[in-house]
Amino acid sequence: MERSSGTSHLDDVTRNLATLSIAPGSSLGGATASLRIPGPIDEYFIGHTRPSGTGFKYNPQVNTNVRKTFNRLARAYRWGDSRRDEEKEKFFEAIDAEFTKRFGDGSDLTTWQWLVGLFGYDDDEIPTSLTKCKKILSELYINIYDFLHYCRRMNITKEDGVKRDLRFLSKASLNELRVYSKSRNLLYPLDLARGNVLRGFLVHMFG
Secondary structure, three states: OHHHHHHHHHHHHHHHOEEEEEOOOOOOOOEEEEEOOOOHHHHHHHOOOOOOOOOOOOOOOOOOOHHHHHHHHHHHHOOOHHHHHHHHHHHHHHHHHHHHHHHOOOOOHHHHHHHHHOEOOOHHHOOOOHHHHHHHHHOOOEOHHHHHHHHHHOOOOOOOOOOOEOHHHEOOOHHHHHHHHHHOOOOOOHHHOOOHHHHHHOOOOOO
16 A cells, blocks of 8 residues: 555656756746656655655655655654664665766766866866866765755756856865764765765765
């Protein structure tokens, strides 16, 4: 029953979910509606949605950090430590898959050039070397949950072609990022990251 309910809800979301995104070359007043197909994170949460009126509810249109949504899910189901750890690993896998689906698999230079361009670099400043692109990104102190939350809220994908400047997401130092991430439990285990793009943003939080 739970799976059937989740599948039905996913179908509804696919049909009805629309978000506002800025059209290429437009001003802030030129927002256009575009269909946002549910990604791996949406599918994970939708798969745990119970029948209406009881337990956990999930609305992909609500702009809540996905880590907070997972905590709410765990409380709704009253998971013990063992089950929570099991589900947390599935949640991490969904985040990994979301990064790959949204930003590419990181196997080509154009992906990394596009990522560098998201952080205020003009076209003539973006390196033509994959190694140099990764170095630039490694010098940014970005919490991956904040980055993903903003990209989901603004419907940012590699294909959208809209220039942005997301430097405001970067902390001033690695230590500041560590303190911020630990205090809010916004951590992702390095050993579970499989996607190249996700791994490119992760840093050692302890040490």
